[in-house]
Amino acid sequence: MQLYMGIDGGGSGCRAILADSSGTILGMGTAGPANIGAHPHDACAHIKCAALQTLTNAGLEAELLSTLKVTLGLAGAKSVLNLQEIADVLPFKESRIVSDAITAFQGALGHGDGAIIITGTGSAFVKRIDSDYEIIGGRGFMLSDHAGGARLGRELLEETLLAMDGLAPFTSLAQQVAHHFDHDIRQIITFSRSAQAADYARFAPLIFRHESEGDALAQKILKRACEHLCQGLQRMGIESLGRFSMTGGLAASYLGLPYFPCRDHYVTPAGDSLQGALELALAM
Secondary structure, eight states, X not given: OOEEEXXXXXXXXXXXXXXXXXXXXXXXXXXXXXXTTTOHHHHHHHXXXXXXXXXHHTTOOGGGXXXXXXXXXXXXXXXXXOHHHHHHHSOXXXXXXXXXXXXXXXXXXXXXXXXXXXXXXXXXXEEEETTEEEEEEOSOTTTSOTTSHHHHHHXXXXXXXXHHTTSSOOOXXXXXXXXXXXXXXXXXXXXXXXXXXXXXXXXXXXXXXXXXXTXXXXXXXXXXXXXXXXXXXXXXXXXHHOOEXXXXXXXXXXXXXXXXXXXXXXXOOSSOHHHHHHHHHHTO
């Protein structure tokens, strides 16, 4: 019996799901980050780990790994020059690697035209008309991904340093971050020298929590992010498309903000990137 697997790999973690040809779910598994553009070696190791855990959870032997047909929606896929080289390293019978933006769209909106916003560790906009996709953003938090958790966390640390230097107000949010680092600027600098996207993204929930309490710094950061979301939706042509959805770990938090843009065109996602990856795998 042919088995199919969908894999969703992002900057904070990797998830896998296994199904038979009828679409019946047999098992799921998780592993560490799988950004194929930023850390290809680690990403491949975590992908294999998640796949093996999925087989184990399904009560199946590890040897079946080489029989699977797999679609992988991976962060950083757009920046890889030769995806086939990555596919050849993976232990599957057949591997189709696409951007996690594609699998996120499939999971959220299924068939038809529309747009989605992805807000997880990173962020991106995806538009589909007929079978043509356009993706904006998703290039990493140092230069892009302005509404992603890593970018929000990095901005929070920047603003906290300004407050500690007496150049910005010391709000309750900034005070909590300063306390996290023992009010020692050197600790923040040391953190920044080795921190990866997932490390910065861990601060994002703190920002949303303080925003709901009226913290001025949290509101400043999130209003700036929502302005970026608004610009992206306008660039996608949301008025003519008529619908968009939102997916990713921060989607619900953004939707709870009073200044979330274009709410009249928003539709609830049918599923997530993992489900989208499985749908595409079953179509292989």
